[in-house]
Amino acid sequence: MVDVSQAPLILITGGSRGVGAATARLAAAKGYDVAISYVSNEPAALAVAADIEAMGRKALAVRADSANPDQVADLFTAIDRRFGRLDVLVNNAGVLATQSRLEDLSLERMQRIFAVNAIGPMLCAQQAVKRMAYRHNGAGGVVINISSASARLGSPNEYVDYAASKGALETFTIGFAKEVAREGIRVNCVRPGHIYTDMHASGGEPGRVDRVKDSIPMGRGGQPEEVAQAILWLASAEASFVTGTFLDVTGGK
Ligand code: NAP
Numbered sequence: 001m002v003d004v005s006q007a008p009l010i011l012i013t014g015g016s017r018g019v020g021a022a023t024a025r026l027a028a029a030k031g032y033d034v035a036i037s038y039v040s041n042e043p044a045a046l047a048v049a050a051d052i053e054a055m056g057r058k059a060l061a062v063r064a065d066s067a068n069p070d071q072v073a074d075l076f077t078a079i080d081r082r083f084g085r086l087d088v089l090v091n092n093a094g095v096l097a098t099q100s101r102l103e104d105l106s107l108e109r110m111q112r113i114f115a116v117n118a119i120g121p122m123l124c125a126q127q128a129v130k131r132m133a134y135r136h137n138g139a140g141g142v143v144i145n146i147s148s149a150s151a152r153l154g155s156p157n158e159y160v161d162y163a164a165s166k167g168a169l170e171t172f173t174i175g176f177a178k179e180v181a182r183e184g185i186r187v188n189c190v191r192p193g194h195i196y197t198d199m200h201a202s203g204g205e206p207g208r209v210d211r212v213k214d215s216i217p218m219g220r221g222g223q224p225e226e227v228a229q230a231i232l233w234l235a236s237a238e239a240s241f242v243t244g245t246f247l248d249v250t251g252g253k
Pocket of ligand 1: 013014015016018037038039040044064065067091092093094116147148149150191193194197198199200202
C-alpha cells in the first residue's frame with residue numbers, strides 16, 4: 001500500500017546531467033521526491049541530489065547501468081528501502097557514439113547502444129510494473145520513455161544505430177502502453193529534438209546544435225528545461241487520459 005501522506009516518488013534514469021538533471025530539478029520544484037540513476041559521473045549526480053534537498057524534497061542518487069539487469073534490480077530495491085513507493089519512471093538514460101557511417105559501426109558499439117537505449121528502458125519498466133500494476137497490488141503509475149526525433153529522421157551519416165535503438169524504444173512504448181492500460185499505468189514517450197546538452201560532445205561535435213539550428217523551423221535549439229516541462233506534464237494528473245502517445249519537443253523539426 002502506498003502511503004499517501006508521502007510525496008510522490010519519481011525515478012529518472014540518467015538524472016545526473018542534461019535532460020534528466022533538468023527533469024529532476026523541476027520535479028522537486030513541483031513537489032516530488034526524486035531518485036536518479038547515473039552510470040559514472042558521481043559528482044554531477046550528487047550535485048543534482050543536493051539541489052533537490054535544498055528545495056526541501058528527498059533525493060536518492062544511485063549508480064546503476066540501465067543495461068545491467070542486476071544493477072537495475074538493485075536500483076529499485078534501494079528505492080523500495082528508502083521510499084517504499086514508486087509513482088513515475090522516466091526512462092531517460094541514453095547514449096550515442098562518434099558520428100559515423102553504417103560501414104564503420106562495430107558490432108560492440110551497436111550492441112551497447114541498443115543495450116542502453118532500448119533494452120535498459122525495458123529492464124527498468126519490468127521493475128516498475130511489478131511495483132505499480134494493480135495485478136501486483138500496486139497503486140498505478142506513469143512511465144515516460146525518452147526517445148528522439150531521430151527515430152523519425154534516421155540520423156544518416158551520424159548515428160543510424162542510435163536512431164534505430166530509439167525506434168525500438170518507441171515500438172516498446174506502443175505495446176507496453178496497451179499491455180498495462182487497465183493496470184493503472186500510463187505509458188508515453190517524449191521525442192526531444194536538438195537540445196543543448198553534453199550528449200553532442202559524445203558524438204564528437206559539442207557545437208552540433210548550433211550547426212544544425214537553421215534546419216529547425218523555430219530557428220533555435222532547445223533547452224533541457226523545455227523537455228523537462230513536457231515530461232512532467234505527461235507525469236501529471238493533467239494527462240490522466242493520455243497513454244500510448246508521442247510528444248515531440250523539437251521546435252517543429
Ligand atoms: P547527456 O547530457 O549525455 O546525459 C546522459 C545521462 O544519461 C547522464 O546522466 C548519464 O550518466 C546517463 N547515462 C548514460 N548511460 C547510462 C547508463 N548506461 N545507465 C544509466 N545512466 C546512463 O544526455 P541528454 O542529452 O540529457 O539525453 C537524455 C535523453 O534524451 C537520452 O535518452 C537522449 O537519447 C535523449 N535525446 C537527447 C537529445 C539531445 O539533443 N540532447 C535529442 C534527442 C533525444 P553519467 O552522468 O553518469 O554519465
